[in-house]
Amino acid sequence: MTAAERLLVTGGASGIGRAIAEEGLARGWDVVVVDRESSPVGTGVLADLADTDSTAAALDEVLAGGPVTRLVNNVGAVFPGPLQEQSLSDVDAAHGLNLRCAVQCTQALLPGMTEAGFGRIVNMASRAALGKSLRTAYAASKAGLLGLTRGWALELGPLGITVNAIGPGPVATELFTKANDPERVQQIVDAVPVRRMGTPEDISYSAGHFLDKRAGFVNGQVLYVCGGLTTGDAPI
Template sequence: MGGRRVLITGASKGIGRAVADRVARTGNVPVGLARTAPEDFPGEFHTVDFADVAATASALESIVAAGRVDAVVNNFGYARWGAIGDIDLNDLLPTYDLNMRVAVQMTQAALPGMQARAWGRIVNVTSLVTLGTPLRTPYAAAKAGLEAATRVWAGELARWGITVNAVAPGPTETEMYRSRSPVGSAQEAELLRTIPMRRLAAPAEIAHAICALLDEDAGYITGQILRADGGGSVCAA
């Protein structure tokens, strides 16, 4: 894949930024969206609060007007934790909205152009928590919904040459992860015991999996959930 324009949500840091860096290194143009802009983004960047539906739509209109969008990486995620007995019902709708609606909104913006050109790549970033990680009901349910949507969209869009896949990372060295699991904490030690590789993923490793599905030669892979989790899904099975 070369000379493609790739829309990436949550692109200012972590996995999203690693995807943007890899996309740029392969001669493509990353188009990043996030609430805060990084200082040295390697492509186009648009600051947007995804909780604002109208502002998100406006940013997408500008992006599509500026040029074609060949691929979408729905990386943005919003997480709320809690045991089932402690979940705040007011957290449910925002969690579903920000994990599912944003992915739908991004995909819908890029879709007409992809269909017209009979080529496109969509990768949804989900999570290992969909297999049943404790204390993650809202987030796991939202990401599981995105995995189901991945399969539905793959069936709907295959006739236009558009592939739709998901990458489900295991625990990854990101700011979101560290906000819940400090280095050397008992919580982290317990988590690492469930991962055969006994370590976290680097964002670049997850980006590699995502970008493999964006490749020109990945055109016969669609509707798949790639679990890049150090073997964690084996332990969860």
């Protein structure tokens, strides 16, 4: 198994992350999942990614098996609520899990990618980065991922490493269900041009494209996988 065939997915034990892990296996890659829960897909490494020390230990364990040149920074949490009720601890927690973890994981894998002259990084952002009510902490941290994506694409492109982001719209996952009541879910579905919720597989298919060796000329891009919901909101 060569370095270019190893894929690390953070938060890949369920939901979108699990679908991406399954996509990686289907493409013949050696998939490693870091999550606080046991992963039913690939090789699982348990860690609390909200904690820097736990994250560092997990990354050491992963890299003990050799370099990893494909990374999906997928782990995240929503922390829903109006601005008046958004605690500073929630803001810090969102920054730590949704943003800091991506920086920490990418820094750890970067030497192996640099040596290989090849790398594929996908940051899992969100349509909420464009603006969404009741999402102060979440939207800010996901917008931060877009900034990282663009900056890293410029820095790392000359090294053979591409960095892209996916901004999922409403996707039927446990995380989404916990953050939205049934009435709100129906309102969202009614607003989606294709008139349905997305599935984790909708997102994993797009991630697979960005991760593919043949996608080397796609760099610094954000793909909104949202059934057309973002049309009219995002710049051309």
